[in-house]
Amino acid sequence: MDHLKFHIDINAPRERVWQVLWSDDSYRKWTAAFAPGSYAESDWKEGSKIRFLGSEGNGMFSTIEKLIHADTMIFKHLGELKDGVELETDWAGARESYYLSGKGDLTSLDVTLDSVGEYKDYFNEAFPRALQLVKEMAEQ
Numbered sequence: 590m591d592h593l594k595f596h597i598d599i600n601a602p603r604e605r606v607w608q609v610l611w612s613d614d615s616y617r618k619w620t621a622a623f624a625p626g627s628y629a630e631s632d633w634k635e636g637s638k639i640r641f642l643g644s645e646g647n648g649m650f651s652t653i654e655k656l657i658h659a660d661t662m663i664f665k666h667l668g669e670l671k672d673g674v675e676l677e678t679d680w681a682g683a684r685e686s687y688y689l690s691g692k693g694d695l696t697s698l699d700v701t702l703d704s705v706g707e708y709k710d711y712f713n714e715a716f717p718r719a720l721q722l723v724k725e726m727a728e729q
Contacts, residue, residue: 595700597720601727607659622719662687
């Protein structure tokens with residue numbers, strides 16, 4: 590698996606960036622960079638299951654491995670969802686991590702993720718666009 594890293598500086602407090610990342614309405618907007626109609630279903634608590642879905646209800650299922658409010662969110666991906674059925678994949682166990690740092694009105698957002706080779710180019714193109722959307726919304 591490839592380990593990809595992305596970074597963006599945002600002129601907004603960490604709490605605001607966190608809200609943009611994980612509030613339902615804004616989450617749907619920035620994740621549209623990956624696929625229009627993307628959304629997540631979860632209670633957003635550490636240890637809970639989360640389903641990342643597209644407009645047709647397919648996607649992937651994961652757990653929230655670590656959650657420190659306005660600081661860290663780590664997802665452990667478990668498999669794929671197709672027609673409501675959980676399927677095993679060769680990328681099970683991959684992690685997607687979000688780290689916020691900074692003080693005052695400047696926040697650094699760092700994202701790391703594990704990717705199988707076939708998705709590397711896709712993530713390298715989509716993640717910068719998604720993070721730019723997070724920046725734009727947080728700075729409004």
